[in-house]
Amino acid sequence: MKFYQLAFCCLRRKKGKTLLLFLIFTLVGGMILGTSAILKTARETENSLREKAGAKILIEADTEEGLSAEEIETAALLDGVARVNRSAHHTAFPVDFPLLTKSESQEEENRRLTVFCYDDFENDSPFSEQRYRLVAGDYPAADTKGGAVVNFLPAQANGWEIGDEIGLQTEDGVSITVGIRGFFVSGSERKQGDDTPAADRLENLVFIDAGAYRRLFPGGGYDKAAVYAKDPEKLAALEVDLRKIFSDEAAMTTADALFRQMKAPLTQVVRVVGWMRALAFLAGASVVTILLCLWMRARKREIAVLIGIGSGRGRILCQAFLEAGIVFLSSLPGACLAGSLVTKVLKNIRSDVWAENGVWGAALEAADLLRFLGIGGVLAMMAVLISLLPVLRARPGDILSRTEG
Amino acid sequence: MNVWERAGRCVGRKPVKSLLLLLAVFVISLFLLSGMAAGNANVENQDKTRRAVGAGLLLEANETDRQKRLNEIAEKIGGEGSREGVTVERIDTIYGPQFMVSTDNAFETLRIDEVEKLAAVPGVGDYNITTAVTVVNPVNFTRIEDPETDQSRDLRGVSLIGSRDMAMDSNVLSGNVSIKEGRMVGREDADVCVVSEELAAVNGWQVGDRMTVNDRHDPEHSAVREAGIIGIYTVKEAMTPYMTGDTFRSENVIFTDLRFPEKAQGEESPLYEKAYFKVGDPEAYEEVKKRLQETDIEWERYDLIDNNGNYDTMSANFNELERMSRLLAGVSALVSFFVLFFLFVFWMKSRTPEIGIFLAMGVSKIEVVGQILCEAGMIAAAALLFSFAAAPKASAWAADRLVEQQVRQSQEEKEEDAGKVSFDFAESEQEVTGVSVRITGRMMLADGAAVFALTGFSVWAAGAVILRKSPQEILSEMS
Numbered sequence: 072m073k074f075y076q077l078a079f080c081c082l083r084r085k086k087g088k089t090l091l092l093f094l095i096f097t098l099v100g101g102m103i104l105g106t107s108a109i110l111k112t113a114r115e116t117e118n119s120l121r122e123k124a125g126a127k128i129l130i131e132a133d134t135e136e137g138l139s140a141e142e143i144e145t146a147a148l149l150d151g152v153a154r155v156n157r158s159a160h161h162t163a164f165p166v167d168f169p170l171l172t173k174s175e176s177q178e179e180e181n182r183r184l185t186v187f188c189y190d191d192f193e194n195d196s197p198f199s200e201q202r203y204r205l206v207a208g209d210y211p212a213a214d215t216k217g218g219a220v221v222n223f224l225p226a227q228a229n230g231w232e233i234g235d236e237i238g239l240q241t242e243d244g245v246s247i248t249v250g251i252r253g254f255f256v257s258g259s260e261r262k263q264g265d266d267t268p269a270a271d272r273l274e275n276l277v278f279i280d281a282g283a284y285r286r287l288f289p290g291g292g293y294d295k296a297a298v299y300a301k302d303p304e305k306l307a308a309l310e311v312d313l314r315k316i317f318s319d320e321a322a323m324t325t326a327d328a329l330f331r332q333m334k335a336p337l338t339q340v341v342r343v344v345g346w347m348r349a350l351a352f353l354a355g356a357s358v359v360t361i362l363l364c365l366w367m368r369a370r371k372r373e374i375a376v377l378i379g380i381g382s383g384r385g386r387i388l389c390q391a392f393l394e395a396g397i398v399f400l401s402s403l404p405g406a407c408l409a410g411s412l413v414t415k416v417l418k419n420i421r422s423d424v425w426a427e428n429g430v431w432g433a434a435l436e437a438a439d440l441l442r443f444l445g446i447g448g449v450l451a452m453m454a455v456l457i458s459l460l461p462v463l464r465a466r467p468g469d470i471l472s473r474t475e476g
Numbered sequence: 477m478n479v480w481e482r483a484g485r486c487v488g489r490k491p492v493k494s495l496l497l498l499l500a501v502f503v504i505s506l507f508l509l510s511g512m513a514a515g516n517a518n519v520e521n522q523d524k525t526r527r528a529v530g531a532g533l534l535l536e537a538n539e540t541d542r543q544k545r546l547n548e549i550a551e552k553i554g555g556e557g558s559r560e561g562v563t564v565e566r567i568d569t570i571y572g573p574q575f576m577v578s579t580d581n582a583f584e585t586l587r588i589d590e591v592e593k594l595a596a597v598p599g600v601g602d603y604n605i606t607t608a609v610t611v612v613n614p615v616n617f618t619r620i621e622d623p624e625t626d627q628s629r630d631l632r633g634v635s636l637i638g639s640r641d642m643a644m645d646s647n648v649l650s651g652n653v654s655i656k657e658g659r660m661v662g663r664e665d666a667d668v669c670v671v672s673e674e675l676a677a678v679n680g681w682q683v684g685d686r687m688t689v690n691d692r693h694d695p696e697h698s699a700v701r702e703a704g705i706i707g708i709y710t711v712k713e714a715m716t717p718y719m720t721g722d723t724f725r726s727e728n729v730i731f732t733d734l735r736f737p738e739k740a741q742g743e744e745s746p747l748y749e750k751a752y753f754k755v756g757d758p759e760a761y762e763e764v765k766k767r768l769q770e771t772d773i774e775w776e777r778y779d780l781i782d783n784n785g786n787y788d789t790m791s792a793n794f795n796e797l798e799r800m801s802r803l804l805a806g807v808s809a810l811v812s813f814f815v816l817f818f819l820f821v822f823w824m825k826s827r828t829p830e831i832g833i834f835l836a837m838g839v840s841k842i843e844v845v846g847q848i849l850c851e852a853g854m855i856a857a858a859a860l861l862f863s864f865a866a867a868p869k870a871s872a873w874a875a876d877r878l879v880e881q882q883v884r885q886s887q888e889e890k891e892e893d894a895g896k897v898s899f900d901f902a903e904s905e906q907e908v909t910g911v912s913v914r915i916t917g918r919m920m921l922a923d924g925a926a927v928f929a930l931t932g933f934s935v936w937a938a939g940a941v942i943l944r945k946s947p948q949e950i951l952s953e954m955s
Contacts, residue, residue, distance in 0.1 A: 091822045095815055102811040109804050113797065120525075120793045125786070129713050193785060197716045201646045201750070204781060206539065223539065256539050258749060259609065259718050266629045271720035295713075326712045328651020329529065329786060336524035340797055343521065346877075347514045347804055351811075354507040358815055361500040362822060368493060369826040413807060420799045 074386045078393040088366065089398060095362055096402035099355035100447065101409020106348040107439055108410060112417045113344045118302075120337060122153050125194065126303030126327035128310050130296045133320040137292025140285075145316050146298055151309045156195050156297040157281060160187045161288055162270050166238025166246060171225050171274040173265040180268040184275040186239060188284035192220070195297040196278075198255070203273075208233045208253025211280040219249040220278040226254050239277065239287055247287050249279050303330040360454035363395065367458040374462050375470035384463045388456075395455045399447060407440065479843055483850035493823075494855055500819050501859035502866075504812045505927055509867045511808035512919040518801040523757075526794055530649070531758040531784035533765060535586065535594065535751040538779045542584075545777075550577055581738060581747040584608070590773040591751045597771055599764035601756030604644035608749035609718045609729075610636040610737035612689040615700050617679040620672075620727040630721040633692045634675075634728040636737040642670060644752055645731065647715055658683035658707030665733045670707035674727040681705055687730070691742040701740045703732055758787045759794075813930055820852060820934035824942065831942055832950030845939045849932065856931045860924050867915045 072080075082089045130146075132138045137159065147155045162183040174181050189196045192210035197203045211218025219237065231237070231251055240246035257273045269275050279287075300309050306325050313323060367374075377387055462470070477485075487494045549562040556566045556575075561583025565576045586605070595603040611633040619634050621627060639645050642660035647653040656673050669687055676682070685705045691698035714726035722728065738746045755764045761784055768780060827848070834844050942950065 087825050088822060091818050091825070095818050095822075098811050098814050098818075102807060105807050106804060109800055109807070113800050116793050116796045116800070120790055123786075123789050123793070131713065199785075200650065200652075200716050201534070202716050202718060204536070206779075257718075258536065262608075262611075263719055264629060264631065267720065268629070273719065324712050326651060328654075328712075332528035333525045336521040336528065339521045340518050340525070340801075343514050343518050344800070344804060347511065347808065350507060350510050350514075351808060354503050354812075357503045358500055358819070361496050361503070362819065364496050365493065365822065365826065368496070413803070416803055417800070420796050420803070 074390040075393055078390045078397065081390070082394055082397060088369075092362065092366065092398050093402050093405075095359065096399055097405035097409060099359055100402055100406025100443065101413075102351050103348075103355055103447075104406055104410030104439065104443060105413030106344075106351045107443075108414050108417055110341075110344050110348050112421055113341050116421065117337060117341045120333070121303050121330065122299075122301050124303055124327070124330035124333060125299060126306055126330045127195075127297045127299045127325075128306065128313060129195075129324045129326055130298060130313065130317055131322045131324075132292060132294055133322055134318075137294055138296055138317065138321060139292055142316055143293060143296050146296070146313055149309070149312055151301055151305055151312070153299045153301045154191075155299070156189060156191045157293045158187070158189050158195060158295045158297075159284060159288075159291065159293040160185055161241075161291060162186070163277075163287065164240045164242070166240050166248075168225070168229055168237055170269040170272075171228065172267075172269040172272060174268050176266075176268055178268065180270040183270040184239075184277055185270050186284065186287065187276060187278045188281050189278070190281050192278065195295070203255045203257050205253050206256050208251070210278075211252045211283075213280065215252070215280045215282070217247060217249040217283040217286075218252040218280050219283070220253040220255050221251055222260070222274045222276060223254040223256050224260060224274045226251070237277075239279075241287060245287055245289070247283055249277075249283050300327075303327050303334070356450050356454070359451065360457055363451075363454045364458035367391070367455075367462055371462050371470050374459075375465075375467040378463075379467040379471070387463065388459060391455045391459050392452055395451050396448070399451045403444070406443075479846045480850055483847045483854065486847070487851050487854055493826075494851075497819070497823055498855050498859045498862075501816065501856050501927065501931075502863050504816050504819075505860055505863035505923055506867055506870065508809060508812045508923050508926065509863065509915055509919055510870065511805050511812070512922070513867075513871050513915050515801050515805035516914065516916075516919075519798070522794055522797055522801070526758045526787070529758065529787045529790055530754065531761050531787040532752050532754040533768060534781040534783045535591065535753070536749070536779050536781065537584070537586065538777055541776050545583075546577065546579065549583075550575075581743050581745045584747055585745065586748040586751055586778070587773075588746075588748065590778075591748070593773055594751070594753060594768055594771055597753075597764065597767045599756055599760055599767060601754045602641070602644065603754065604752045605640045605734060605748050606645060606750045606752070607636075607638035607734065607737045608747045609724070610638070610741055610747070611692050611723055612636055612737075612740045613692040613695040613698075615688040615690055615695075617675070617681070617687060619722070620674055620678060620725065621722045622725075625722060627722065631692060631723040633723045634689070634730055635718065635724050636669075636689070636730050636732050636740060638732045638734045638737045638746070640734045642731050644754065646750075646752070647711075652712050652715065653709050654712075656708050656710040658705070660707055661731055661733050665706070667701075667703050667736055667739075668706045668733050669703040669736065670709050670731040671705055672727045672729065673708050673710045675730070676705075676708045681708070683707060689740045691740070694742075698742050701736070703736055703740075752783070755784070758784065758791070761787070809926075813926065816927065816930045817934040817937075820931060821938040823852075824848065824935060824938035828942055828950055832947045835943075835947040836951065841943045845936065845943065848939060849935050852931045852935050853928070856927050860927055863923075864915075864920050867920075871915050 130138060138157075143155055143157055146152060162180070163186050164182065165184055170182070170184055172181055187196075190213050192198050198205070198210070205220065206223050208220070210220060221231065221237070225231070231254075233251055233253065235251050236248045237251065238246055238248050255278070260273050263272055284291075298309070298313060300306050306327055310323055310325060317323075374387055378384065546562060549560050550564055553559050553562065553564050556564055558564075561580045563578045563580070565578070567574045567576055588605070591603070591605060594600070611631050613632070614634050619632075637645070639661055641663055642648060645653070648660070655670070658670070661668055661670055671681060671687065681687070683705055686702050687705055688700050688702045690700045709731070711726060715729060717724035717726065734748075735746060738744070753764075753768065755761050765780070765782075769775070831844055831848075834847075835841065
């Protein structure tokens with residue numbers, strides 16, 4: 072009988088033990104694939120948290136023209152950029168509503184208000200710095216087609232409500248209408264001097280969305296741009312790329328305080344998961360090796376008999392390799408099934424990642440399975456070798472002369 | 477020979493098999509303990525990350541209520557006079573008599589007793605009080621001015637911001653303001669200040685020097701107040717001015733202790749503008765907020781504002797990490813249990829002929845099961861002892877490796893960036909966060925109980941299958 076025929080016969084004859092070995096291979100394989108999937112998903116979550124940490128590069132214009140829209144758009148297209156928050160301000164004239172002022176000056180700045188714009192009011196704005204706060208309504212969203220936040224005092228004086236519209240006009244005659252989305256307060260309104268011109272008074276500040284600002288001041292530049300990085304670890308490299316886009320006159324500062332505070336413990340979370348995966352692998356490999364050792368030891372007499380009747384040690388080794396290999400390969404679909412149970416749970420945890428990457432997607436890929444197959448196969452062979460070596464090295468006579476057991 | 481003696485002899489007669497089984501139980505027990513410890517470590521790390529992100533609540537005066545109180549008091553005054561912090565003055569103008577209403581600090585301030593009451597609410601980790609921006613006249617120093625700006629409308633002063641704890645000021649919490657030299661203002665400090673690096677440079681100040689200011693309304697005659705400079709701060713980007721004018725520009729902002737601004741102004745009472753309550757555990761944010769709102773204070777005077785933007789954005793991800801850690805621990809535990817079970821069943825199956833002989837010799841089935849249970853118990857007990865001894869060392873080694881990795885990575889990043897980009901802020905010393913992978917008594921108890929329970933169950937389950945057969949049937953099966 073050929074060694075492979077013997078292998079199949081042995082597996083068939085010892086159904087119970089074969090099944091146990093198969094189940095253990097399946098469980099260990101499933102655990103290793105499952106923990107790999109968990110580690111991958113944990114890394115995705117870590118990346119998501121890093122992006123949300125708000126590490127940014129602040130670019131401030133040093134010239135009157137400001138940062139151009141084209142430069143900012145080019146910066147926004149860089150690989151490492153998550154988003155850009157632009158800000159600008161300019162004075163304008165009110166259309167059909169009075170300004171609040173205590174100054175009797177006749178100069179033009181006492182007849183103007185100041186318009187500010189932001190892409191995102193909740194960051195990099197006086198609202199995020201708690202200089203001002205909303206007392207009613209909400210900020211205009213980035214896609215709002217003409218929304219404004221105004222001071223609560225002129226709102227009271229003019230009887231404005233949320234949803235009312237006000238007009239703004241530039242000295243070039245460009246005018247727009249914006250809808251009131253919210254009211255803000257500073258708390259310092261009453262501390263201003265009587266001589267403060269209207270354009271500088273807190274009551275006459277109007278915050279509008281970037282789209283409305285572009286319509287009111289076409290061709291105007293921006294005072295600042297906060298460029299948010301996708302990966303806070305690569306902030307320095309991003310700054311180098313931004314330097315190539317903006318002129319030397321633009322001042323750049325990196326700001327990643329929140330990321331620095333949470334970086335260490337966050338990295339540790341993912342490292343601990345990685346450590347667990349390594350442990351799972353080691354534990355699995357150890358248990359499988361021990362089990363194979365137990366199995367081979369139970370077959371000492373059988374092996375001794377085979378050697379005694381002239382079967383070569385190499386042939387016996389091949390038979391053992393084949394037996395372990397058959398059980399290992401048979402356990403793969405089960406391991407994949409066990410791993411897919413874990414990925415199903417992960418799907419509930421991070422549905423957004425799955426939506427981007429499909430069923431196997433972020434958690435398990437064909438490469439992972441091939442890697443598992445390769446490493447698992449090599450380990451199984453090594454385990455068989457380790458377990459069989461003491462038996463093959465002993466003399467058949469010595470083995471057979473020992474008491475059964 | 478009793479059951480224990482037979483069990484001991486069987487274990488001793490097959491030392492290699494017994495050792496292999498012991499090793500297997502040892503590995504699984506160690507793996508289980510590591511899984512539990514890793515889960516705990518991750519919970520701690522997630523907590524640290526959450527606390528780093530932080531969440532809090534801001535208390536400010538309600539403008540509508542302020543106006544209502546002002547009107548009520550002004551009505552009570554009825555003409556000219558002062559009452560409850562409100563002063564009404566009659567001024568004769570070309571338009572006729574006008575009544576000017578002004579208020580003092582006592583009217584405008586947040587009430588300190590109510591703030592402290594809120595700070596004592598369970599769940600509030602820490603709190604800060606910030607004064608209103610107070611404009612004072614610089615006496616022994618020069619402020620920063622834009623030479624091209626007309627200063628005739630400017631107040632010609634500098635801005636003082638008093639804090640109970642400067643580290644919890646919003647400009648500091650946002651990461652914009654950091655200390656370049658010296659330290660921040662603390663709770664116990666009095667008559668101290670932290671100045672901007674630009675102001676320090678212009679005036680040649682160092683930590684330890686003294687700054688003097690007085691009331692801007694009467695710079696010639698008002699009392700001069702002195703504050704010791706305990707720190708010099710730097711900013712990532714210029715702070716948004718509170719109002720227009722060089723008085724409020726970022727470089728002219730001076731942080732002081734809580735009571736200094738009122739002294740500098742010559743006032744008798746302070747003007748607290750904001751109070752910030754830091755939530756100890758961001759996960760309990762809503763509960764803490766509810767407890768604060770249920771506190772017995774005059775809530776109509778105040779607005780309580782959510783300040784958990786960052787945490788809110790990230791909380792979903794923190795929950796994901798927590799669930800992943802639990803899933804990992806669960807998968808490890810489940811697989812460990814099953815593997816242990818199958819291992820013992822495998823071990824039992826290899827002893828079928830031996831069991832058949834015992835039964836044929838007249839040993840009762842219960843005694844046979846009992847003997848095998850004793851053997852399994854001895855091996856499991858020895859394995860558990862070894863794993864309990866090894867686990868703390870293994871976890872300490874793992875913790876050291878994890879920290880070492882972190883330090884090495886940080887060093888590599890510094891080397892990579894050196895000479896490439898110059899940092900225009902002082903890079904703060906990054907604290908290496910130790911990871912605590914502790915094996916607790918509770919874990920060992922749980923591990924031991926699980927291993928023994930599984931051992932017993934698997935021996936019983938496998939034994940039941942074998943012992944259903946007669947000795948002849950057992951012995952007639954091929955080995």
